[in-house]
Amino acid sequence: MSDLSETTLHPVFEIDQPNRYGRYIISNPREIIWHLKLLKDQRNFITLYPNHLDQFFLTSIISINEKTGELILDAPGLPELLESALKSTSSTLTTSMDKVKVQIRLGPLQQTQHENSPALLTRLPQAMLRLQRREFFRIDTPRINPLRCKLVKHHGETESEVFDFPLLDISGGGLCLSGPVEAAEHFSLGELFTDCRLEIPDESVISVNLRVREISRLETANGQMQLRLGCEYVNLPSARQNLIERYITRLERARKAQTDLI
Structure with a gap:
């Protein structure tokens, strides 16, 4: 790495x-x-x-x-x-x-x-x-069976805390996660999470380094507040970048085909 x-x-x-x-x-x-x-x-x-x-x-x-x-x-x-x-x-x-x-x-x-x-x-x-920019074009990810990403926060040398959040959207430059609003206190702007585990459908679980770029609250359709965590990839190898962009392309094509049928 x-x-x-x-x-x-x-x-x-x-x-x-x-x-x-x-x-x-x-x-x-x-x-x-x-x-x-x-x-x-x-x-x-x-x-x-x-x-x-x-x-x-x-x-x-x-x-x-x-x-x-x-x-x-x-x-x-x-x-x-x-x-x-x-x-x-x-x-x-x-x-x-x-x-x-x-x-x-x-x-x-x-x-x-x-x-x-x-x-x-x-x-x-x-x-x-x-x-x-094209790499920052974000596409919404599925709400049913959503993609997920695991982030590990280390507390000293022996203790750690795992956050397993669903994705709201994804791009070639980063991704957006959602979680309980009370989890906001565990994150800070600019914080770097290494070796995060990102699920890519029909591919694999890949390791990505994520830097927190946005922490905000999102109001859901039923009026509930959720944490919105915007992250960018850090030092993402080109092979993993290609996997992500390939998935985004598949998702775009599927959405377009569904729209054409309506």
């Missing part, structure tokens, strides 16, 4: 890696505002990470004021999360829009009121990342 020592120091967010993802970073104010309005109109769930990254909460865009250059977001309900947000010198919003990964860097947040409800006020962002 390849040496992982260099990869552990990579920035958590792609927006912080301009050498690699610079062409996906938007800095034109009009274009940024246009995308912000889409997020607001679509009522997208957005995850806000304060700058120290050990906490996060769901928010949404409430108001965009182009004249004053201000953005208003929903405030978290828990006092400790609100305090964490207000102490941060910067924050990062993450979401997806039409299956395109979106990251937005914000400056300091202030507490305010919007229509008699608590809210967060900040300046309009100067940078936004929209990561749309």
Whole structure:
């Protein structure tokens, strides 16, 4: 297996890696505002990470004021999360829009009121990342008999904890897992899990190294909240990459054939 020592120091967010993802970073104010309005109109769930990254909460865009250059977001309900947000010198919003990964860097947040409800006020962002590449195209995985992945968290040299989660989607660049929302406390952004066991139908169980890139909460159709864990592959050998992409191609063809029959 390849040496992982260099990869552990990579920035958590792609927006912080301009050498690699610079062409996906938007800095034109009009274009940024246009995308912000889409997020607001679509009522997208957005995850806000304060700058120290050990906490996060769901928010949404409430108001965009182009004249004053201000953005208003929903405030978290828990006092400790609100305090964490207000102490941060910067924050990062993450979401997806039409299956395109979106990251937005914000400056300091202030507490305010919007229509008699608590809210967060900040300046309009100067940078936004929209990561749309073929390898990051995600396809939903089956909900019946779902693919599964096992992650092992080591506690010292002798103790370990195994998490066995179903997949929500998969791409050539990573995968998304779901689990009980209370499991969120066991994961942190940028954390690296080695030798994870990923099931690939009609192939085998393969070993992958996964870095946690997104921790958020997902509301299910019955109103329940679930943990959503977005991960990227680290040092994935080309043979295993081919297995994953071959499965994605089979899944796409099966979906297309089913659509054609309708």
